[in-house]
Each structure stands twice: as structure tokens, then as C-alpha cells.
Amino acid sequence: MTIRVWDYLQEYENERADLLDAVDSVFRSGQLVFGASMRSFEEEFAAYHGSGHCVSVDNGTNAVKLGLQALGVGPGDEVVTVSNTAAPTVLAIDAVGARPVFVDVDPDSYLMDTAQVAAAITDRTRALLPVHLYGQCVDLAPLERLAADHGLKLLEDCAQAHGARRHGRVAGSTGDAAAFSFYPTKVLGAYGDGGAVLTSADDTAARLRRLRYYGMEERYYVVETPGHNSRLDELQAEILRRKLRRLDDYVAARRAVAERYAEGLGDTDLVLPGVVDGNEHVYYVYVVRHPRRDAILEALGTHGIALNISYPWPVHTMSGFAHLGYAKGSLPVTEELAGQIFSLPMYPSLTPEVQDRVIAAVREVLLKV
Structure with a gap:
């Protein structure tokens, strides 16, 4: 038997009855997108983090991308982040037309060396994007101070840190927004792709909801600003609801x-x-x-x-x-x-x-x- 670095099959056997019930409940609901499961998951995920809003999306890359866009990051801007991360973190910066600016990491924790961030800030810097890597949190306190001093946005990349805490505060509850991935390998993983952005700012949440749905409000067909098709489907939302409890x-x-x-x-x-x-x-x-x-x-x-x-x-x-x-x-x-x-x-x-x-x-x- 080959031992792999990750495997879900035993977990599936353990949770099979609940997961199949989730599938059946969605298929019997009559609604496969923008339904009760998505809204319930958003409410429950936001509540877990003490956040005002959760806006679910189709994957973690778009969670970072839409998070940046909702915070006003765009062409010509710079975003300070790290290079020892999954490429999607940086691809999302590139996708909004901004330039990633890298700082090195701490040799013991492998997390962003926050002491190097101040020197990386220029008059084009718009946001700081720390990555909570491998399952533990970057110290955000110095980044919060830098963001306040320079008028920057702080977006947490929490794709690898569901449930992680620093001084009792859960990852994703500190910055202007926080991006999550629910790729199957994650601590909270779907049975397919999925993502979400947390924010406690009403205006940021409203922009996120438009950006994930072509730039429209959910029930209308008028594009207010060009957006994307980045919805989390009902099936993954319901599976994530069940798994969030665990x-x-x-x-x-x-x-x-x-x-x-x-x-x-x-x-x-x-x-x-x-x-x-x-x-x-x-x-x-x-x-x-x-x-x-x-x-x-x-x-x-x-x-x-x-x-x-x-x-x-x-x-x-x-x-x-x-x-x-x-x-x-x-x-x-x-x-x-x-x-x-x-x-x-x-x-x-x-x-x-x-x-x-x-x-x-x-x-x-x-x-x-």
C-alpha cells in the first residue's frame, strides 16, 4: 500500500451517511445555485469567525482576486506578499493588474518576515497580503500598524489556516478582508472547488457580491460594474455546512x-x-x-x-x-x-x-x- 501525503477515503467512509444526505437534500431542493445552502453556509462561516459577512465564491484563487478588487486594488498598484506560497496567491495579484512585491520569510516559522515589509512599501503600494502558511498565523499587529500609517488595505490569505488562531483570535478576523480556499485538501475542504471572502465592512461585502455575479445584484440583470461568474454551487455549500460543524x-x-x-x-x-x-x-x-x-x-x-x-x-x-x-x-x-x-x-x-x-x-x- 502506497502511503500518500493526503487521503480522504477513510474520512469519506466515516462521514458517508451525512455527506450523501447533503447531496440528496440539495438535489431535492429544486435549486442548485444561490439557494438556502449557500446562504446558510455563509452565515455560519461568518459566525465562526466573528465576521460581519461571508461571500462565497467558486475557488480560493478567485477569493483572493475578488478580495483585492473589492478593496480597490487594480492596474498599476503594488501588493506586498511572499514568494513561498502557492502560485495562486500571486496569480490573483497579477489577474487584477497589480504588481506583486516580495519580502523574505522567517527561517524558523517560514512565515512572512514582517520586519521587511516597511522597506517594501512605495507610493504605489495599495495592499498587504500576508499568507497564513502551513496552518499557523502571521503576526498581523505590525502589518495593521503599517496599513494604518500608509493608508493600505490588509487582505489575509487564509487558504491554509482554517481554524488557526493567534492570541485567541481566529485567522481571517483581523484584516479588511480574508480569502479562503475550500479545495479538498484543506483543513475545511469541499468535495470539489470552493472559496470565500470574509469582511466586516458592508460596502466591501456588497462589492464582493456584485463581483462574483457578473457585476449584478443577485436578482436583477443590470451590470453595475463588470464582474465575474464566481459562484459557490449549492452542493459544495451544503457539504461545507456539514463539515464546518466538524x-x-x-x-x-x-x-x-x-x-x-x-x-x-x-x-x-x-x-x-x-x-x-x-x-x-x-x-x-x-x-x-x-x-x-x-x-x-x-x-x-x-x-x-x-x-x-x-x-x-x-x-x-x-x-x-x-x-x-x-x-x-x-x-x-x-x-x-x-x-x-x-x-x-x-x-x-x-x-x-x-x-x-x-x-x-x-x-x-x-x-x-
Whole structure:
């Protein structure tokens, strides 16, 4: 049996009755878009975060894109973010016509080095876009101060941090808006694509609702401003409603897996994830670090363990973003991490038996590479 870095099949068996009931309830409702399930999910997801509004969309990339647009970011603007993130974060900036400006990351947490942000701000900067990476939160306090001092917008990328908290405050509840992905692998994952934007500003929420629906109000056919077709369908909304009730259970299970890894690998030379003081990590992925990463992955493959790298190529090194002009070595910590990090299997239904097999294989491989 090949052990994969993520698997949903056991979780599906555990939740099958509820998920099939969700499907049946939607198909019997007579409405497949803009129905009761979508509105209920939006209300419940907003309430979980203490936010005034949740505007659901079709995927996480469009959540970032529409979030930027709703905050007034557009052509000629600059957005400060990081390069060690999934490419969609940066693609969304590009999609609204803005220019991504990268800062490096902290070598211990792998999160945005907020001390570098002030120097990256210019008179063209419009927004700050921190990424709550791998399951824990960026310290937003210095970014809030910078945003206030320079008249900037703060958009949180929460795609990897459902339920994560910093000093008790849940990810997505601090900035002017927050973008979420519900891609199946996420801590709160759909059975397909999905996304959402949270905001407590009424005007931002109204713009988001128009932007996701061609630029129209939901029940009219008059375009007020050019928008998109970015709706979350009823089926995914109802599935997410059911799974939202179990979000805290998913997080607890992930933390138990992380604790077992720490117990089983803590005495090796593998660098395990660190938790920033004040953070409550949700372990979207369990990212470890070793200078002989590639040899380790090759050896683990012979044990039937297929792992993942998040992310092997920083965005600023990709050919599609060569026009930004970032030379090799411009983000040294980000580039060093990209050559050393990889992810161990992490999902709520990962059994102790399978995890023990992973731990034993990793320990064996580390003695040989």
C-alpha cells in the first residue's frame, strides 16, 4: 500500500451517511445555485469567525482576486506578499493588474518576515497580503500598524489556516478582508472547488457580491460594474455546512498527528515544525526540513511512501514571473527553504498504524542518507 501525503477515503467512509444526505437534500431542493445552502453556509462561516459577512465564491484563487478588487486594488498598484506560497496567491495579484512585491520569510516559522515589509512599501503600494502558511498565523499587529500609517488595505490569505488562531483570535478576523480556499485538501475542504471572502465592512461585502455575479445584484440583470461568474454551487455549500460543524474535530485530530510525529522524530536531525509563541497551529501540512531532502524523498519512495514539497519553486523563480526582475539570491531564506522542506502525511483520518510506518521509515532513511 502506497502511503500518500493526503487521503480522504477513510474520512469519506466515516462521514458517508451525512455527506450523501447533503447531496440528496440539495438535489431535492429544486435549486442548485444561490439557494438556502449557500446562504446558510455563509452565515455560519461568518459566525465562526466573528465576521460581519461571508461571500462565497467558486475557488480560493478567485477569493483572493475578488478580495483585492473589492478593496480597490487594480492596474498599476503594488501588493506586498511572499514568494513561498502557492502560485495562486500571486496569480490573483497579477489577474487584477497589480504588481506583486516580495519580502523574505522567517527561517524558523517560514512565515512572512514582517520586519521587511516597511522597506517594501512605495507610493504605489495599495495592499498587504500576508499568507497564513502551513496552518499557523502571521503576526498581523505590525502589518495593521503599517496599513494604518500608509493608508493600505490588509487582505489575509487564509487558504491554509482554517481554524488557526493567534492570541485567541481566529485567522481571517483581523484584516479588511480574508480569502479562503475550500479545495479538498484543506483543513475545511469541499468535495470539489470552493472559496470565500470574509469582511466586516458592508460596502466591501456588497462589492464582493456584485463581483462574483457578473457585476449584478443577485436578482436583477443590470451590470453595475463588470464582474465575474464566481459562484459557490449549492452542493459544495451544503457539504461545507456539514463539515464546518466538524472543523474543530478535524483540527484536534491534526494536532494529535503532529504530536505523534514530534514524539517519534523529535530526537532525529530532521527539523520539525515550530509553533510561534501565541499561535495555535492547525497543521494543514506537516512541513519538515533537511539539507538532504531529495535523497530522503527518493529513499522513502522505495518504502512506498509518496510525499510532497510545499513548495519546491518559489514564485519569484518561476519563468512566468521573470518579468518582475527578482534575481537568484534576492530572497535567500525563501530559496534555501525551497531546497530543504517537504511534507509528511497529514490528514485527520491518518491512523496511528500508518503513521508509525511513516515514522519508522523516516528514521531508517535518516540513518542512511
